[in-house]
Amino acid sequence: MMRTEARGRPVFSTETSSAVGTVADLVIDARAGRVVALRLTGNVGAGDVLPWQDVKAFGTDAVIVDSADKVVEASGVAALPHERTDVVGKHLLTDGGQDLGEVTDVSFDPHDGRVQALLAGQESVAADEVIGCGDYAVVVQARPQR
Amino acid sequence: MAGLVRATALMGRPVVTLSGDVVGQVKDVVYGPAGGPLRGFTLAGRGVFAGPRDAALPADAVHAIGPDAVMIESEERLTESGAVVDEVDARDRAVLDDKVVTDTGTELGTVCDVILRLDGVPQVVGYEIRANPVLQTRGHRVVIPVPDALPVSGQVLVVPQDAVEYACADLDGFEAALAAFRQRGGGGDDAH
Numbered sequence: 258m259m260r261t262e263a264r265g266r267p268v269f270s271t272e273t274s275s276a277v278g279t280v281a282d283l284v285i286d287a288r289a290g291r292v293v294a295l296r297l298t299g300n301v302g303a304g305d306v307l308p309w310q311d312v313k314a315f316g317t318d319a320v321i322v323d324s325a326d327k328v329v330e331a332s333g334v335a336a337l338p339h340e341r342t343d344v345v346g347k348h349l350l351t352d353g354g355q356d357l358g359e360v361t362d363v364s365f366d367p368h369d370g371r372v373q374a375l376l377a378g379q380e381s382v383a384a385d386e387v388i389g390c391g392d393y394a395v396v397v398q399a400r401p402q403r
Numbered sequence: 404m405a406g407l408v409r410a411t412a413l414m415g416r417p418v419v420t421l422s423g424d425v426v427g428q429v430k431d432v433v434y435g436p437a438g439g440p441l442r443g444f445t446l447a448g449r450g451v452f453a454g455p456r457d458a459a460l461p462a463d464a465v466h467a468i469g470p471d472a473v474m475i476e477s478e479e480r481l482t483e484s485g486a487v488v489d490e491v492d493a494r495d496r497a498v499l500d501d502k503v504v505t506d507t508g509t510e511l512g513t514v515c516d517v518i519l520r521l522d523g524v525p526q527v528v529g530y531e532i533r534a535n536p537v538l539q540t541r542g543h544r545v546v547i548p549v550p551d552a553l554p555v556s557g558q559v560l561v562v563p564q565d566a567v568e569y570a571c572a573d574l575d576g577f578e579a580a581l582a583a584f585r586q587r588g589g590g591g592d593d594a595h
Contacts, residue, residue, distance in 0.1 A: 352421055354469015391423025396474075399467075 258315070260285075260345065260363040268297060268307065272324040277301050280320060285363060285372060287344045287390035292370040295320065297328060304330035315367035344395050349377040352388055353399035360395060407574050408468075409531065410517035418446060418460060418473045426478050427458060432517065433487050434527055438553040441525040443487040444473070459487035468521050497557055503532050503547075505564040511538050511547070514560060518546055518577070527553075528581055530560065542572040548584040 266280045278300030283292045295307040302325055311327035312320060322328070349357040358377035365372050372384040375395060386397040410432045418427050427446035434441045443461040464480035465473060475481075503511040511532055518529035529548045532538065538545050547570045549562060569584040571577045 347423070348471075350419060350423070350472055350474075351469065352474055353467045354419075354472040354474045356469075356471030389420070389422035391420065391425075393417065393425035394419055394423040394472075396419070396421050396423045 258365060258367045260365070263295075263315075263365075263367075266318070266320055268295070268300075268320040268322060268328075270322050270325050271313065275301075275325075277322065277325040277328055278305070278307075281305075283363065283365070285344055285365075287372070287375075287384075287387055287395055290372045290384040290387065292365050292372065294334060300328050301325050302328050304328050304333065306331045306334050308334050309370045312370075344375060344390060347390070348394040349375060349380065349382060350394040350396050351399035352396055355399065357382070357397075406520050406522040407528070407578060408519050408521055409574070410519055413444075413468070413473070413519070415447075416471070416473055418444075418475060420475055420477050421466065422477065424478065426475070426481060429460075429473060432519065432525075433459070434555070436555055438527045438549065438555050439551055441519065441527070445484050445488065446481070457484050458482070459484040461487055462524055465525070468525065498530070498555060498560060501558065501560050503530065503560045503562060505567065506561055507564040509537060509564070509567075510535055511562070511567065512545075515544060518574070520581075526551075529577065530562075538567070538570060545570040545572060546574060546577050547571075548577070548581040550585070 260283050263280050263283060267276050268278045270277045278297030280295050281298040282296045284294040284296055286293050293309055297305050297307055307328050311322055313323060314321040344360045344363060347360050349360050357380040360375050360377050362376040363372055364374045374381050374383050382397045387395060388398060389396045413429045416429045417425050419425050427448055430445045430447040432441055433443050433445060441462045443459055446458045446460060458481045460481055464475055466476055467474040498514045501514045503514060512534040514530050515533045516531035517527055518531060519525050520528045529546050531544055531546045534543055534545050547566045566584060569580040571580050
């Protein structure tokens with residue numbers, strides 16, 4: 258699934274059968290290659306972060322959680338990466354110093370939250386090619402040929 | 404990709420760690436009094452908020468020089484600029500606008516760029532010259548190859564006369580001209 262597809266998806270609670278918010282964005286740890294949480298908008302509680310382990314299902318139409326209580330404040334999520342590790346908008350740079358473009362999207366496995374690939378325009382790089390992610394760029398292994 | 408690059412093309416290129424952090428941008432290239440291998444780069448601060456930054460990147464700390472960025476392993480490899488730029492005031496050896504004279508006494512023009520080869524340790528392999536009429540049959544700007552080691556004083560650049568025969572109008576074809584020039588033994592004789 259693409260990050261851009263995931264955004265805007267409603268989040269429902271099984272406890273109350275009601276909406277608890279809408280997916281605004283994915284919180285991605287590029288180095289670990291995982292979606293670690295969802296950031297929500299329009300949520301009912303005080304927090305706006307839904308840790309990935311509390312996602313019961315990431316379906317084609319909706320995200321399901323047990324209860325609205327699972328949506329917490331960012332400060333309560335220990336594993337939440339610093340914003341600098343977010344990937345979208347950063348340069349996708351090979352370790353050979355070639356800029357492949359700005360990261361425009363991320364594909365991930367909705368079952369386990371594993372990041373599959375980073376996309377920059379027409380370029381797509383598998384997540385396991387990622388060497389580092391800093392304030393300027395996501396650095397990936399250079400390809401054998403351009 | 405081609406290993407030849409103009410030094411001015413490197414200036415302003417971001418210097419990025421393999422962790423993805425930008426640590427500055429290339430301000431200038433630094434090489435020793437004998438020319439040849441680069442000592443490294445001086446850096447300017449990153450972004451618009453940074454002031455001048457007295458940091459330098461030794462050549463051996465470079466992971467890769469790409470078309471869009473200079474990659475380094477980590478910020479810890481940066482040094483004080485004094486470690487790269489030695490006591491001799493670097494400005495005294497700044498070659499831009501220096502006159503280029505052959506070892507037979509013909510003035511060829513003035514230096515407008517330095518040509519580097521990036522394979523392995525980056526080194527100076529040629530100069531781009533704003534050509535005097537004597538060279539202008541080959542263009543207003545020509546690239547001439549230089550020997551492995553060529554003394555650089557900052558006043559004048561004395562090049563072997565036979566380098567003129569290998570002058571190119573551009574970097575296209577310069578690699579071949581350089582190889583031919585150096586094979587000819589152009590680096591061996593010293594005119595001084």
